[in-house]
Amino acid sequence: MSIQSISHQPFDDQKPGTSGLRKKTAHFQQPHYLPAFIQSIWAGIGGVAGKTLVLGGDGRFFCKEAAGIVLRMAAASGAARVIVGQNALLSTPAASHLIRKRGADGGIVLSASHNPGGPNGDFGVKYNVANGGPAPESITDAIFAASQTQSEYLIFDAAAPDLSILGETPLGGMVVEVIDPVADYAALMEQLFDFNALRALFAGGFRMRFDAMHAVTGPYAKTIFEDTLGAPTGSVINATPLPDFGQGHPDPNPIWAKPLVDELMADDGPDFGAASDGDGDRNMILGRGIYVTPSDSLAALAANATYIPAYADGLKGVARSMPTSAALDRVAEHLGIECHETPTGWKFFGNLLDAGRTTFCGEESAGTSSDHLREKDGVWAVLCWLNVLAARGVSVQALMQDHWARFGRNYYSRHDYEGIDSAAANALMDHLRAQLPTLAGQSVAGLCVTHADEFAYDDPIDGSRTERQGLRIYFEGGARLVFRLSGTGTVGATLRVYMECLETRTLNADPQEMLAPVIKAAEELAEIVPRTGRTAPDVIT
Numbered sequence: 217m218s219i220q221s222i223s224h225q226p227f228d229d230q231k232p233g234t235s236g237l238r239k240k241t242a243h244f245q246q247p248h249y250l251p252a253f254i255q256s257i258w259a260g261i262g263g264v265a266g267k268t269l270v271l272g273g274d275g276r277f278f279c280k281e282a283a284g285i286v287l288r289m290a291a292a293s294g295a296a297r298v299i300v301g302q303n304a305l306l307s308t309p310a311a312s313h314l315i316r317k318r319g320a321d322g323g324i325v326l327s328a329s330h331n332p333g334g335p336n337g338d339f340g341v342k343y344n345v346a347n348g349g350p351a352p353e354s355i356t357d358a359i360f361a362a363s364q365t366q367s368e369y370l371i372f373d374a375a376a377p378d379l380s381i382l383g384e385t386p387l388g389g390m391v392v393e394v395i396d397p398v399a400d401y402a403a404l405m406e407q408l409f410d411f412n413a414l415r416a417l418f419a420g421g422f423r424m425r426f427d428a429m430h431a432v433t434g435p436y437a438k439t440i441f442e443d444t445l446g447a448p449t450g451s452v453i454n455a456t457p458l459p460d461f462g463q464g465h466p467d468p469n470p471i472w473a474k475p476l477v478d479e480l481m482a483d484d485g486p487d488f489g490a491a492s493d494g495d496g497d498r499n500m501i502l503g504r505g506i507y508v509t510p511s512d513s514l515a516a517l518a519a520n521a522t523y524i525p526a527y528a529d530g531l532k533g534v535a536r537s538m539p540t541s542a543a544l545d546r547v548a549e550h551l552g553i554e555c556h557e558t559p560t561g562w563k564f565f566g567n568l569l570d571a572g573r574t575t576f577c578g579e580e581s582a583g584t585s586s587d588h589l590r591e592k593d594g595v596w597a598v599l600c601w602l603n604v605l606a607a608r609g610v611s612v613q614a615l616m617q618d619h620w621a622r623f624g625r626n627y628y629s630r631h632d633y634e635g636i637d638s639a640a641a642n643a644l645m646d647h648l649r650a651q652l653p654t655l656a657g658q659s660v661a662g663l664c665v666t667h668a669d670e671f672a673y674d675d676p677i678d679g680s681r682t683e684r685q686g687l688r689i690y691f692e693g694g695a696r697l698v699f700r701l702s703g704t705g706t707v708g709a710t711l712r713v714y715m716e717c718l719e720t721r722t723l724n725a726d727p728q729e730m731l732a733p734v735i736k737a738a739e740e741l742a743e744i745v746p747r748t749g750r751t752a753p754d755v756i757t
């Protein structure tokens with residue numbers, strides 16, 4: 217065996233986005249593209265010699281080959297050990313937990329999250345640091361800087377070990393340790409929740425449907441919900457991870473998980489429904505006859521956290537991304553705890569969690585989690601809901617009615633315009649940005665603007681400042697409008713428009729109807745139709 221040094225032209229498009237580097241699969245498969253990025257990661261983290269890494273992915277097309285390349289490159293650059301999930305599978309939260317549990321220096325997750333997979337789909341690479349969380353911007357900036365000049369990578373010219381076989385195998389001077397991807401994570405969940413209460417819940421006939429969307433959470437959900445907690449076989453559907461996610465879009469929202477939503481909306485539907493995404497960090501929560509928005513789910517879990525053994529002593533604080541609704545703020549105010557507002561991207565919660573300033577955090581984009589690890593965690597969110605329902609003995613519907621009656625309801629919706637022309641999207645944002653200073657006091661679509669700004673975040677722990685994180689327009693009465701361009705798309709630009717309004721009396725109306733004036737204001741202010749050529753959003757959540 218020998219180490220090969222391969223030369224190539226530097227790539228100029230390897231800037232990590234909201235969550236790692238995401239591109240079309242074919243783009244990643246072009247000669248040298250993936251290895252060049254991996255070599256840039258080694259450079260960005262100060263080398264990999266002597267280090268222990270965790271490696272896994274969501275099982276999408278190209279994951280296994282990519283895992284082999286990462287292993288051969290880690291060995292060539294002197295890594296001591298790589299702990300890899302069997303068949304290169306690891307959910308993002310399981311990888312985060314393993315990094316922490318094993319004291320690893322970091323980890324690589326091969327995933328484009330909720331983006332479709334397959335030869336014509338997307339692929340992605342994320343790097344997580346020693347706390348188990350996504351690399352902060354200081355590191356992703358260093359990786360990007362390295363990628364712009366790097367013209368050579370090192371790779372072992374021997375095949376990587378067979379990742380279907382558990383156990384340790386040497387690769388040069390490095391150890392490849394293939395582990396069961398589920399066991400450590402499942403053991404952690406058992407420590408956090410009242411598994412006896414959950415067993416009793418299912419034994420009492422509680423019916424749940426969990427849609428793993430042919431993605432990575434299938435084996436985790438089968439083990440935990442069916443094998444351990446006794447949910448009937450078939451409670452977990454689409455449970456085998458497939459390279460193309462069954463040609464689906466593994467994004468747990470009412471559009472892409474419509475069959476599950478339809479099942480839960482039926483009069484004889486299950487008591488509880490949930491879905492997770494490609495890499496298992498997102499979640500969607502449903503009860504019979506009710507869809508719980510991610511913002512409401514976060515707020516409801518925070519309000520009920522003390523019913524869960526791990527959080528019985530209460531929450532130290534909470535955090536949400538800026539576009540997430542203010543439902544959480546109202547709970548935090550009631551509990552008398554800190555509520556932090558961060559930019560979109562899980563990496564911004566890391567410092568707050570490490571410093572013990574927040575226990576629960578979440579995002580409107582279907583991510584919820586706690587300080588048990590440093591990623592969002594779909595199965596954890598589902599277990600939280602089940603634990604609260606079991607402890608309170610109520611339905612999802614009753615719990616949310618009670619929540620809104622206590623705190624009011626933040627009606628919320630996000631409209632996405634996908635794959636629009638990048639220049640048009642940037643021009644739309646510039647046009648909006650230019651209006652911000654003069655909007656206060658103006659009336660738009662019958663709503664009076666109280667103030668408007670561009671969100672910037674000053675991290676209270678390390679003092680870093682992150683600018684240009686979304687345009688915000690606030691209206692009298694508590695309504696709010698936010699505009700951002702997505703940092704996870706792979707084609708053109710995706711415009712996200714986030715809308716909310718607070719209502720304390722009408723608690724069971726259609727969100728799109730309640731938000732109609734805010735939606736109209738968004739269209740008028742941003743000139744969405746003329747500037748994008750789109751007459752309707754592609755996705756409404």
Ligand code: G16
Binds near residue numbers: 560702
């Ligand atoms: C990623 C990030 C999240 C973010 C989401 C949407 O989720 O981890 O923090 O909220 O993307 O980001 P954007 O609005 O920029 O597209 P995931 O599940 O895709 O890794």
